[in-house]
Amino acid sequence: MTNNTGSRKTGGEAPxxxxxxxxxxxxxxxxxxxxxxxxVSFEVYPGETLGIVGESGSGKSTLMRMLVGLTxxxxxxxxxxxxxxxxxxxxxxxEMRRHIQMIFQDPGTxxxxxxxxxxIICEPLLNYRLIDKKLKxxxxxxxxxxxxxxxxxxxxxxxxxxxGQRQRVGIARALTLEPELIICxxxxxxxxxxxxxNVLDLLKRLQKEKxxxxxxxxxxxxxxxxxxxxxxxxxxxxxxxxxxxTNIRKAAKEPYTRKLxxxxxxxxxxxxxxxxxxxxx
Amino acid sequence: xxxxxxxDGQIQDRSAAMLEIRDLDIKYGNTKAVDxxxxxxxPGEVVSIVGESGSGKTTVLRSxxGLLPGKGRITGGEIDYAGRDxxxxxxDDFSEIRGGEIAVIFQDSGASLNPxxxxxxxxxxxxxxxxxxxxxxxxxxxVRMLERMNLPDPEEIxxxxxxxxxxGQRQRVGIAMAMTFSPKILLAxxxxxxxxxxxxxQIxxxxxxxxxxxxxxxxxxxxxxxxxxxISDRIIVMKDGKTVETGTPDEIINHPKEDYTRQLIQSxxxxxxxxDD
Numbered sequence: 001m002t003n004n005t006g007s008r009k010t011g012g013e014a015p016x017x018x019x020x021x022x023x024x025x026x027x028x029x030x031x032x033x034x035x036x037x038x039x040v041s042f043e044v045y046p047g048e049t050l051g052i053v054g055e056s057g058s059g060k061s062t063l064m065r066m067l068v069g070l071t072x073x074x075x076x077x078x079x080x081x082x083x084x085x086x087x088x089x090x091x092x093x094x095e096m097r098r099h100i101q102m103i104f105q106d107p108g109t110x111x112x113x114x115x116x117x118x119x120i121i122c123e124p125l126l127n128y129r130l131i132d133k134k135l136k137x138x139x140x141x142x143x144x145x146x147x148x149x150x151x152x153x154x155x156x157x158x159x160x161x162x163x164g165q166r167q168r169v170g171i172a173r174a175l176t177l178e179p180e181l182i183i184c185x186x187x188x189x190x191x192x193x194x195x196x197x198n199v200l201d202l203l204k205r206l207q208k209e210k211x212x213x214x215x216x217x218x219x220x221x222x223x224x225x226x227x228x229x230x231x232x233x234x235x236x237x238x239x240x241x242x243x244x245x246t247n248i249r250k251a252a253k254e255p256y257t258r259k260l261x262x263x264x265x266x267x268x269x270x271x272x273x274x275x276x277x278x279x280x281x
Numbered sequence: 282x283x284x285x286x287x288x289d290g291q292i293q294d295r296s297a298a299m300l301e302i303r304d305l306d307i308k309y310g311n312t313k314a315v316d317x318x319x320x321x322x323x324p325g326e327v328v329s330i331v332g333e334s335g336s337g338k339t340t341v342l343r344s345x346x347g348l349l350p351g352k353g354r355i356t357g358g359e360i361d362y363a364g365r366d367x368x369x370x371x372x373d374d375f376s377e378i379r380g381g382e383i384a385v386i387f388q389d390s391g392a393s394l395n396p397x398x399x400x401x402x403x404x405x406x407x408x409x410x411x412x413x414x415x416x417x418x419x420x421x422x423x424v425r426m427l428e429r430m431n432l433p434d435p436e437e438i439x440x441x442x443x444x445x446x447x448x449g450q451r452q453r454v455g456i457a458m459a460m461t462f463s464p465k466i467l468l469a470x471x472x473x474x475x476x477x478x479x480x481x482x483q484i485x486x487x488x489x490x491x492x493x494x495x496x497x498x499x500x501x502x503x504x505x506x507x508x509x510x511x512i513s514d515r516i517i518v519m520k521d522g523k524t525v526e527t528g529t530p531d532e533i534i535n536h537p538k539e540d541y542t543r544q545l546i547q548s549x550x551x552x553x554x555x556x557d558d
Contacts, residue, residue: 055477265507
C-alpha cells in the first residue's frame with residue numbers, strides 16, 4: 001500500500017493526504033466503460049507541494065473532483081488526517097472539508113458577481129460561524145493585506161478587479177479557514193506571464209509562513225517544476241511517472257514525459273535551437 | 282530553412298513588403314487601443330506580435346481584415362496591401378480579400394464552425410462562397426486540404442460534427458479551410474493557446490511547414506514568447522497599445538533593449554530554471 005511515496009524521505013512523518021488506488025470509471029450509453037482515473041496512489045505531506053501535470057483527458061481534474069467530494073470514486077480510498085474521506089458523512093464530512101480548500105483557474109467565474117469582495121472573502125468563515133458579521137470589514141482587510149491587496153478593495157465587485165487581483169482574492173478566501181491543504185487547479189493558466197509570476201511568488205510566501213500544503217495541478221511543466229517538491233505526471237487516467245521537483249529534464253525517463261518536455265517552447269532555447277539548425281545545414 | 286534566411290533570422294531578400302501598416306491608430310469608443318503601430322510583412326515572412334492582455338495585439342490583427350468588433354474603428358494611419366489602403370476599405374469590400382489572399386485563423390477555429398452541422402458541409406459551403414466548381418470537385422478539394430493538414434482519415438472528419446473533434450483536430454480543420462485558396466498571408470490569432478502542449482507543438486510545426494512549402498507569410502499574434510522565438514523572422518513587442526520594440530528573435534530574446542521586454546522574458550517559467558541552455 002505504501003510503496004508509492006516517491007522519492008521523499010518521510011522521516012516517519014505521517015502524510016496529510018493519501019490517495020490509495022483511486023479509480024473513477026464512467027460508463028457511457030453503450031455500456032462501454034472508461035477509467036478517467038485508474039489506480040492512482042499518492043501522498044501529500046504537511047507543508048509540501050505535490051505537483052500534478054497532465055494534458056486534457058489525463059484525469060487530473062477527475063482526481064481533484066474526487067478529493068473535494070464533487071465526484072465519488074468507483075474504487076480506492078482517500079485518507080486525510082487519518083480519516084477516510086469517502087466513509088465519513090454529514091457533520092464530520094463538513095468539518096473535515098474545512099481543512100481542504102480550493103483555488104480555481106478563473107475566480108472571475110467562480111465568484112458571485114453580485115457579491116462584494118468583503119463578502120466573498122468572509123463567506124467561508126460565516127458559513128462555519130467562525131466570525132461575527134460585525135467583524136467582516138476587519139477580517140476582509142486582514143486577508144486582503146495578506147495577499148498584498150489594498151484594504152479598500154473590500155467594497156469592490158469582482159468585475160472591477162483584474163485577473164491577477166481576482167486570483168489574489170481567491171487565495172485570500174481559501175486561506176480564511178486555515179486549511180492544511182489547498183488544491184490549486186490551473187490557478188495561473190488564465191493570467192499573463194508577469195502576473196503569473198507574482199501570484200506564484202505569493203503562493204510560495206504564504207506556504208512558508210503558514211505551512212499549508214498544496215496539491216498543485218497544472219498543464220505547464222515549467223510552472224509545476226517551479227512550485228512543486230515532487231511531481232506526478234498523469235496521462236489517460238494513470239500516473240505514468242513520479243519526478244522530483246527539480247531538474248526534471250534530466251530525471252524524466254518515460255516517453256510520454258519526454259514528449260511533454262520536448263513540446264515546450266522556451267524563448268532562449270528556441271533561439272539556440274534555431275542557430276544550431278542553421279549551422280547544421 | 283529558406284536560403285534567404287540568415288542565422289540571426291534576418292531576411293536578406295530586399296523584396297518589397299506585401300503588407301505594410303503605417304502609424305495605425307485604433308480606438309474603441311473614446312479609448313485608444315492601438316497607438317502609432319507600424320509593421321511590414323514581406324512574402325514568406327513570419328512576423329509575430331507578442332504582448333500581454335490589453336496590449337492591442339489582437340486589435341491590430343483584426344483591423345487588417347476589417348474585423349474590429351463593435352465600437353472599434355481605425356482613427357489614423359494606413360494598412361497598405363497590394364496598392365489598397367485596407368484602413369479605408371468598406372466592410373463589404375473585404376469579402377474578396379478575406380479568405381482569398383489573406384486568411385485568418387483564431388484561438389479555437391472550431392468555435393466559428395456551426396455545432397449543428399457536419400464539418401464537411403461547412404467546408405464545402407466555404408469553398409463555394411469563394412469559387413464556383415462542380416460539387417464532386419469541391420468535396421475532393423476539401424478532403425485534400427484536410428489531408429494536407431495531416432488529419433488522418435479526412436473522409437471520416439468530413440462526416441463528423443465539430444464537437445466530435447479534439448481541439449487539435451478542430452484547429453487543423455480551421456487551418457485547412459484558411460489555406461484552401463493559397464493565401465499570401467495567414468493571420469493567426471493565438472492559434473495554439475487553447476491547446477495542450479503536445480498538440481501546440483504539432484500545430485506550430487504545421488504552420489512552419491505551410492510557411493516553407495507554400496511561402497505563405499504568417500502574422501502570428503501570441504502571448505507565448507517561446508513560440509514566437511521559435512517560428513518568427515521578426516518579433517514586435519506591444520504593451521498598452523504601443524510598440525515597445527521590434528527585432529529579430531535573437532535581438533528580442535537575447536539582447537532586448539527595453540526593460541519591459543526583459544521583464545517579459547524573465548517572467549516566462551522555464552524548465553530547470555533554464556539550466557540546460
